[in-house]
Amino acid sequence: MSEDNQILTLYSLSDSTGQTAETLSKAAIRQFRHAQEIKYVPLPRITRQEQIDKIIKIMEQSRPCMIAYTLSIPALKEYIDQQAALFKIPIVNLLDPLIQTISKQLGITPPRNERGMMHELDEEYFKRIEAVEFAIKLDDGKDPKGMEKADIILVGVSRTSKTPTCMYLAQNYAMKVANNPLVYNVAPPKELFEHKDKCVGLKIRPEVLHDIRTARLQSLGLPAHSSYADFEQIKVEMDYADRIIEELGCPIVDVSHKAVEETATEIMYLRFPKPHSKELK
Template sequence: MSTRNPNIAIYFHVHLVSDSTGETLVAMMKASTAQFRSATALEHLHALVRSEAQMTQTLETIAAKPGVVLYTLVNPERRAALQAFCRERNIPAISILDPTLSMLGRYLGAAMTDEVGAQRNLDDAYYSRIEALDYAMAHDDGQAVSGLADADIVLLGVSRTSKTPTCIYLANRGYKAGNIPLVPGAPLPVILDGMTKPFIVGLVASPDRIVQIRQQRLIGLKQDTQTDYIDQDRVRDEMKQARRMFTRKGYQVIDVTRKSIEETAAQIINLYNKSRPIEERRRGLRL
C-alpha cells in the first residue's frame, strides 16, 4: 500500500513521438494528465520523425530523460524500433490510435491506409477551415458588420467574454464566425435584425469574473486600474442589460464563467446543429 503524500507534486517526462505534426498526441496527453492534479508532465514533442536519423535522435533523448512514451507512427520499421527500445528499458509506451483503428478496421472490414498525416490532407475541408479563419479575423470585434450576413455563427457579449478566441476555435472547426462587442450606451447594429442565416449567441459571465479578467488586462497593458471599465456596479449593470437584450431578441445565451474556450465552442456547435434543418446539417457536415 502506497504511503506517498498526495499533496506532493510529481514531475515526469512524457515523450510524444509522431511522424506527423503530433497535434493528436499533444491533445491526448493534455486531456489525460489533466486528470492527475498532483502530477506535472514535462513534455517532449518529437514531431515529423520520418527517417532513421531522426528516430535515433529521438531514442537518445528518451534514454536521457526516461518517463512514458505516447506515439503515432505509421512506418512499421520505426514503430518496431521504438517498441523494442522501450521494452528493453522497461519504459511504458503506447500507440494511442491503435485501439481505435483496430475497432474501426473490424467494424468496416477494411484495411487502414499507411499514409502519414492522412487527416491533414489539403482537401476541401482544409481550405474551408483556412477560409473560416480569414473570415473570423476580418469580422472580429464588430468589423465589417454587413459581412456577417454570410456568417454561420455570430457571437455577442460585453468585453472579456472570450468572443474572439471562441470565434477562432469555431473557425478551426470550419465554421464562419464573427463577433460584436456590447458597448454601454451603444446600440447593436440594426442590420442584425434582418439577418436570417447567422446563428446568434449571447455570451455572459459573472460580473466578478469579468472584473477579474479586465483588471489583469489593464495591469498587463500598464494602464490605470481606476476606471469604470472594472467598476463592480457598472460591470454588473452591463451584464444585466446584456441578458435582458438577449432574452428580448430571443438569442441563445451561454454562461462562460467556468467554461474553457473548447467547452463554450462545443456548446455553441451543439446549439447551432440543433437549429439547422436536417438536410442542411447533412450538406454542411464538418469533421
C-alpha cells in the first residue's frame, strides 16, 4: 500500500464493448496484486464528449485515479487527452503505440474507419459469447441433438480436459464445441456417429490419468482407492474409449502433460488444416 493508504482507481474507457480494454487493464493490474489494491471501473460504449465530461467530474472526486482507453474515434481521443491534461489525470492510450509501431514497420497508415472497426469488434465479441453459451449447453454429453450445430465435438474418458478445452476454443476462436464422455459399457449417442466428421478424440496415458483422478478424489475428501482411480479400471475404460474412437475414425490428440492452449491449437490444426482458417481476424 502507498503511504497514505489510498486506493488507486483505474477507469477503463472504450467506445465499444470494452473487452480489449478490460483484458489489457486487468493484465496490468495483476502485476500489483500483492503490493497495492487497485479499483477497476469499466466504462464501455463511450461515444460522446458529454460522457467524458461526466466521467472527468466523477474522477475529480476519486483521486488518486487514472484512465486507460481503447477509443477509436479520433475526436474523442483528442478530447479525452486534453481533458486529462487539463485536470492532471494520468492517462494511457492502450492501442495507439502498438498500431503506430505496426504502421511504421509496414510503411502504411491504417484506415481511420471510426465505427466500422468497432462494429467488427462487436461481431467478434458476440460470436465468442454465443460459442461459450453453446459449450455450456452441450457440455458433458448434454443435448446430443445439438451436435449438428457444432464445429467440433470432443470425445474422451473422464478428466481429459474436455470442458476447459471447449471453453478455450469458444473464447479464443469462437468455435461451437460440444463434448461427450466415453463411459465404459455406456453406448455413446447415435448423434456422435452421425457427425463423426466433426469429432476429435482426446487420449491420455493411463499413469497420467491415474494421478489426475487420484488428486481429484483427494481434493473432494474421498478415498483414493475408489474404482474411479483404480489403475486397472482406468486401462479398461481407455481400451473401451479407444474402440469407440477407432469406430468414429476421428483424429486423436494426446493430452498427457499438455496445457489446454496446446491441445486447442492442435485440435484447430486437425479440424481446419489451413493455418488460422477459422481463427477470428
